[in-house]
Amino acid sequence: MKAGALVKSLWTTDPQRVARQYLWGGFLFLLIGGLLAMLIRFQWAWPGQPVPGLAWVLPESKGALTPPTYTAVFTMHGLLMIFFAVTPLLFGALGHFVLPLAIGSKQMAFPRLSPFGFWAYAVGGALMLVSFVVRLGPASAGWTSYPPLATPAFTPGLGQTLVTVAVLFVGASAFLYGLNFVVTVVRCRAPGMTWGRMPLVVWGLFYGAVLNVLFVPVLAAATVLLLLDRVAGTQFFIAGAAAVGGGGDPVVYQHLFWLFGHPEVYILILPAWGMVGDFVAFFSRKPAHGYRLTAGAMGVVTALSGAVYAHHLFTSGMAPVLGRTFMVLTLLISLPAEVMFLNWLMTLWRGSVRLTSPMLAALATMVVFGLGGITGLALGAVATDVPLHGTMWVVGHFHLTMGAASFLAVFAGLYFWFPRMYGRALDERLAKVHVLLSAVLFIAVFGGQLVAGYAGQLRRLYDPYQYTFLEHLLPLNRWTSWAAFALGAAQLVFVVNLVRTLGWGRAAEPNPWRVGTLEWTDAAPGAVVLRGPHALSQPEVQEQLGRDWIGQAEPLSPGVPVAEPVAPPVPGVEGAV
């Protein structure tokens, strides 16, 4: 391949190809982040003992994690998963793929921003990887990088600085695609694609993109100031305490960080909610229950998401009036979430449920998200937050929502859109096995963490059993670790499926799931969108076309005789009508 062609293929303005670039990038970092998670789980099960097969990386300790290595491992796990795996998979990959197609636009509003975004992400990712091999290792101040710990006085070394720069790069990427998505949805919808006819996944991506545009700059601001504290000798976040003697305030960083950090967890879940909303409708073969309520509820959550963040700081000694205010706002956000959830359940009711792989993944997303949401209630009220704050309960709670739920939603989307992305059909059986195993094991792993947290186990402890009051949790943590290893191993089912399909998979049908959204029905240029995204099982459509679905832009002329008598079945489902 000539250099020019190579550059052209790497610097692409085609959102479909950008999506695939993000997909592979996201998978790479998902793998690395996942392996780091396995190390953490090993440490909690066999503290300080050599990890089998790790002696070549850590020769001095014969493969055992040392306390500094351990802090680097959990820091990099969090940063890689959030910024380099889950967000890029949801927005970079599935977002770039589906958003323009689903609103009837072949292109993004700013096509040339897409490669800038991807390459900012790639540079950031490269910096993350490089940080593993510099002296003193990668970042180790926690994914939150709280100063003063994250300043050179306490975390010296190039690694922490490289990672800080990497976060700026990936933030630039998130801001760019956020901006691009927002403008694309506002300006590039096909004629007739009103706001009320957008698939829910477009709503989810849109809201998430709005949050990216609003709050990623806040993270960038805090990170730039932190970077200056690291490299330029400023003291924005170094307070006038004895050891350091600055004039800044570390709490300002905490506020800035969580002003971004809490919307970020909604950024990670909004596209997932959108997919669940669409998929339960598609595979119940009926319109989504209360579409406007659901879209509205997602909007209310989006609006509230920036106004709840200080529940992360309930124990920071904040003024009681702030604590009470943020408690009310935080609890308030559960109301729209409940409306949305009940609408999903009501969509299943009186439908014709088809347990395809995307549907199974969507239902699994619902369950793990539901469990994660429920276990977050106690963290929203100050009194009950105090005993749980900083414990594994918090870890289990947020891993169920932004870990398990986002992960399962990524796979729901991937199993759903893969035929359109790669023109080949994944093996349904393997996909279902993968989804079910992952869901059950996710609940086992993060459920185990919830139990440990309720018993008081604090987060980020190299050896929790240093504390007498946690000693009895060793067996529980061992079992949880076994479940985590099984969860890691279960991903091989997906890898096998992916490799087999890309290598030898059968060609996919043009609309394998028999749904009407534009990414499947490809309206002709200039076609006018006529109906909402879930026009399924409509009697007049069944009468005229003999099938239970109709394209969003497919005209239905009155009085035309039936074309085919029987609707083709949804594949992979026995007994489908």
Add this chain to the structure above:
Amino acid sequence: MAESPALSPSSVSDVAPPDAQAPLAVPPARGAWSLAPPENASATGDRIDALLATSHSFDLALAAVMLGWLLLAVARFRNARKVAPDGGTRRSRAWVLGLAVCAFGVVDGTLFLGSQGYLDDVLWNFRVPMEDPRTVRIQLNAHQWSWEARYAGADGAFGTKDDVVTWNDLRVPAGVPVWVQLVSTDVVHGFTLPAFRVKLDAIPGRVNQTWFQAAREGAWEVACYQHCGTSHYRMRGMLTALSPEAYAAWLREASLKAVQAYDPDDTAAHWGWVWRTP
């Protein structure tokens, strides 16, 4: 290392509590699967535990409804031949809204009111330690990686010669409010007494405060809950609740020793502040 008690002469005492770095002889009272919070040694911890238990039963009920509804819907409508081809009726949407508001009212309302009560009466009610003449005041300085505690000594004032300073070794009288003011010398730490449901950030540049009351005599662990560097996991101390008499005797003696050992040139040891009232 800060863990060595030799740094502080006044921590030596006759009524020595269990060594802060040695495990307790008490076997853990509960199994790993019991879903129980740590042992409660606080006079006010029952309230928080009861609220947590309530929230727990809400969790279980909500999870059961969610899973039950989902499984029932899938089982009942799997490949059903008839489909309701609508996005719900006015009535069904009203039901959704009504159910959501009810669940929200009951669950969030209970948590909110319970929490408010606890905040008003305990967590943010500093009138209790302020108005109780027996209240013990402790200034706590968090370091990488130890807890340095300062008691006012016999003269009742902080920052004087007779201040008693201990490392990883908090002593309090049982049944008496203990008022803690907390700072950090280096990074952000998290001061927690798991058995007392106490958590508070130690942040450089500011004085945070909280209070608690031991329900009985005994020894419990002090832990750090904020990642504060490589040895975060070893930032462990002990809190010993003594009888008020034993506590007074210890403080008197330690205060006398502190005066003898006072070194005006040891500037690092002079970190106390004038007690702050909220």
